[in-house]
Structures are given as structure tokens and as C-alpha cells.
Amino acid sequence: MRKSRFFPKTLFPFLLLSVFFLESYGKLIPSGNQVGNETAKSKLEFLIAKKRPGLSTKERIHLVQAIERASYFIRFPKRTGLTYQVPVDRLGFLVGLIQTESQFHTRAKSHKGALGLMQVMPETAKWLAKKEGISYSSANDLYEPETNLLLGVLYLNYLLERTDSLEATLLAYNAGLGGYKRFGGVPTYSRTVYKYYEEWKQMPIPQEIPISESLASLISI
Numbered sequence: 001m002r003k004s005r006f007f008p009k010t011l012f013p014f015l016l017l018s019v020f021f022l023e024s025y026g027k028l029i030p031s032g033n034q035v036g037n038e039t040a041k042s043k044l045e046f047l048i049a050k051k052r053p054g055l056s057t058k059e060r061i062h063l064v065q066a067i068e069r070a071s072y073f074i075r076f077p078k079r080t081g082l083t084y085q086v087p088v089d090r091l092g093f094l095v096g097l098i099q100t101e102s103q104f105h106t107r108a109k110s111h112k113g114a115l116g117l118m119q120v121m122p123e124t125a126k127w128l129a130k131k132e133g134i135s136y137s138s139a140n141d142l143y144e145p146e147t148n149l150l151l152g153v154l155y156l157n158y159l160l161e162r163t164d165s166l167e168a169t170l171l172a173y174n175a176g177l178g179g180y181k182r183f184g185g186v187p188t189y190s191r192t193v194y195k196y197y198e199e200w201k202q203m204p205i206p207q208e209i210p211i212s213e214s215l216a217s218l219i220s221i
Contacts, residue, residue, distance in 0.1 A: 039205055040068075040091055041064055041068060042205065042206055042209075043200070043203050043205065043206060044067065044068065044091070044095060045060060045064045045206075046203075046206035046209055047104075048064060048104050049209050051099070051103050051104050052103075052104050052105070060209075062145070063104065063106070063145060066146055066149055067091070067094060067095065067098065067117075067145075067149065068091060069149075070149035070150070070152075070153050071090040071091040071153075072090070073153050073157070074090045074093065074094060074153055074156060075157045075161075076088060076090075076166075077160055077161060092197050092200040092201055093193075093197055095196065095200050096193045096194065096195075096196035096200060097118065097156070097170070097173070097193055098117050098118060099196040100189065100192045100193045100196060101114075101117070101119040102116065102118070102119055105117070106144075106145055106148070107143050115139060115142040115143060115148070116142040116143055116144075116145075116148035116152075117145060117148045117149060117152065118148055118149065118152030118153075118155075118156075119152075120148055120151050120155065122142065124151075124155060125139070125141070125142055125151045128151050128155060129151065132154060155173070156169070156173060159172045159173055159177060162177060163177075166190075167190045168180070168185075170185075170189060170190040170193050171184065171185025171186070171187075171189060171190055172185065174186060174189040174190075
């Protein structure tokens, strides 16, 4: 008797992550999208090397690839407001947000308990994972770049759909949607993200990647 083919349930979470990073998540507006550009990847690797000199080359490249892939899935709404008419570089926008939240530290933890690159709250991660059918076992999952970026971008998209400007989205990302609607947000937060975004846009093409501290220590021996 011929055996029927099936996918074990344990493979589903991995398949979902693969779909997220390899297929298009919703329709994207191709405004200012530099993802896939070797120049943009070089800029990102240079920036990470500068901010996290202790990372190995392998760790740095892995982080570049994870952030690059995640930026594809930011969904800016098609709206008539001035904020959404200006072309936005998805990769640069995500880089600005990550710098503001964690400075590229994958194991960053805030005093409120937000974790990882995009400083996702475990409660938010648990809710989103259940909502989207994503495998999520504990808060430690948020220290994995792919999981953190997946849930962080999904949360960002959720807020983009429920706010009327990028600034409002950023303030809600920082304070939570409920907190933003009740109390507003901290203006310096969105200004910091924009500052890093502008620095990204004006960043020259790097000629070489800074050598890591760990490699430098080996060379000096």
C-alpha cells in the first residue's frame, strides 16, 4: 500500500518563517525601496560593525541578512496624507527603528521587559504569535533575530493600519496603541528614529568594513 505524504506538525513553524522571509507578505508600495541593493547591504554591514565591533563577521552578516529580509515586509498604507506621500526607504526606516530600540543588540532588554532587536514585549509577541499562527514558546524566542524581526514588523504593520501618520505609528510603537491613544507619546522617540533614518540616507558608500575587536585582538597577538 502506498504511503500518503504529509508534513509533520513540527515543520509548520519553520515553513511559516520561510514564507515570511522568502515570499511577499501583502502588497508593497515600491517607494524608495533599496532592499536587495548591494550598496545598501554594505552600508548596513558597515553601520553594524561600527555599532557592534565585538560581533564576528559571520554574526554581522547574519544580522544584515535578517534585517534586509524583514524590511521587505513593512507595509506602508496607501493614504492621501502628506506623511505617506513621501517615498520611504523601508530598509532605512527599519534600521532607524532598530537603532533607536536596541542599537543592534540582539539580547537587549528594557526596564519594562521589552526584548531583542525591536524591543518586543513578551505579551505582545504571545498575542501576535497566536493571532498569526506563529510558533512561540517563551520570551527567550525574542532573542533570536528572525523571530524578533518577524514579530516586530508584524506589530509595526498592525500599528501602521491603525494610525494616521508615521509619527503616530512610531509613538504608538513606543507607548503601545492604547497608551498612545490615551496619553499621546514621547516626541523625542519619533525624532530619534527620524534622525537615524536621515543619517542612513546621507551615509556615504563605505570603502571597507571596520575590523572587529575580536579579530583585532587576534592580529595584535
